[in-house]
Amino acid sequence: MFLVDWFYGILASLGLWQKEAKILFLGLDNAGKTTLLHMLKDERLVQHQPTQYPTSEELSIGKIKFKAFDLGGHQIARRVWKDYYAKIFIVFLFRKMAKCSPCSCIALRLCSLLLIDFHEDFSKADNAKSIEMIDPHMINSLKQHFPDTTGCTWHFYCMLRMLPFSHFDFVIIVACYMLWAVWSLSEYLVLCVFPGFQVDAVVYLVDAYDKERFAESKKELDALLSDESLANVPFLILGNKIDIPYAASEDELRYHLGLSNFTTGKGKVNLADSNVRPLEVFMCSIVRKMGYGDGFKWMSQYIN
Ligand SMILES: Nc1nc2c(ncn2[C@@H]2O[C@H](COP(=O)(O)OP(=O)(O)OP(=O)(O)O)[C@@H](O)[C@H]2O)c(=O)[nH]1
Numbered sequence: 648m649f650l651v652d653w654f655y656g657i658l659a660s661l662g663l664w665q666k667e668a669k670i671l672f673l674g675l676d677n678a679g680k681t682t683l684l685h686m687l688k689d690e691r692l693v694q695h696q697p698t699q700y701p702t703s704e705e706l707s708i709g710k711i712k713f714k715a716f717d718l719g720g721h722q723i724a725r726r727v728w729k730d731y732y733a734k735i736f737i738v739f740l741f742r743k744m745a746k747c748s749p750c751s752c753i754a755l756r757l758c759s760l761l762l763i764d765f766h767e768d769f770s771k772a773d774n775a776k777s778i779e780m781i782d783p784h785m786i787n788s789l790k791q792h793f794p795d796t797t798g799c800t801w802h803f804y805c806m807l808r809m810l811p812f813s814h815f816d817f818v819i820i821v822a823c824y825m826l827w828a829v830w831s832l833s834e835y836l837v838l839c840v841f842p843g844f845q846v847d848a849v850v851y852l853v854d855a856y857d858k859e860r861f862a863e864s865k866k867e868l869d870a871l872l873s874d875e876s877l878a879n880v881p882f883l884i885l886g887n888k889i890d891i892p893y894a895a896s897e898d899e900l901r902y903h904l905g906l907s908n909f910t911t912g913k914g915k916v917n918l919a920d921s922n923v924r925p926l927e928v929f930m931c932s933i934v935r936k937m938g939y940g941d942g943f944k945w946m947s948q949y950i951n
């Protein structure tokens with residue numbers, strides 16, 4: 648992590664690193680994330696379609712203003728979760744040579760497969776949406792530096808998702824390799840390193856009635872809890888839908904999520920000097936407007 652810490656240190660010393668309070672709403676599909684987001688936003692209960700694309704809302708809870716991100720919980724949507732808590736993005740922007748030989752085009756395609764997240768012709772407005780997690784101002788200023796974008800094909804690469812682990816020093820080495828690999832295929836090429844957004848808290852929703860999916864929910868939660876980028880980020884686990892008879896109890900949910908010995912206590916618990924991640928389970932029913940308020944109150948004490 649040396650390179651990342653160094654990078655942040657430089658940004659902070661230049662005053663360029665601006666913190667934006669950000670909460671991620673995560674959890675399996677059908678857990679109730681969008682319902683909660685809209686309940687918090689305008690206290691209305693609305694029936695939603697499964698979330699296809701990440702959405703965000705400005706919210707205020709108590710004295711704190713947040714940007715809450717609802718990322719969707721189905722299998723494909725889960726793949727973008729990481730983009731929202733990545734510490735850094737490494738991005739290649741390059742313009743393909745006007746006359747690419749078939750060989751080099753195939754090589755480019757292979758590169759794009761490797762890198763998974765591949766956006767062609769990103770100067771189009773539509774594609775700009777898919778890179779919303781990167782500060783649009785930065786992208787715009789980049790375009791100004793390289794004004795010759797009209798009518799040409801820019802290739803945008805986001806490195807981060809290709810790596811199943813989060814060792815960013817390694818990412819930088821791979822980035823250098825890729826830089827070399829695509830150099831010969833491009834007219835010009837820019838390698839950019841963007842800071843990702845700092846995540847202030849994660850709200851992880853579980854459908855307490857859907858006991859058959861507890862194992863799947865635990866698997867996703869474990870992956871989040873063990874991700875280095877989220878180390879020390881407070882986790883509020885909401886066991887939702889307790890209005891339905893036979894929904895799991897709090898103890899049952901803790902047990903199935905493997906959290907029996909990991910929660911840090913409700914109420915005011917000072918963890919500032921302990922290096923322990925705040926984590927707690929609250930049961931709730933969004934439709935009955937109960938339970939989640941206590942959870943958010945608990946969480947807000949850990950957000951500066
Ligand atoms: N009984 C009950 N149903 C709820 C509650 N909260 C949400 N639901 C229902 O659960 C279903 C899924 O809710 P969503 O908010 O769309 O779930 P989601 O987590 O956003 O799902 P994806 O967008 O697919 O990730 C909807 O039919 C909601 O009405 C609750 O507290 N009790």
Ligand SMILES: [Mg+2]
Binds near residue numbers: 680682697719
């Ligand atoms: Mg949704």
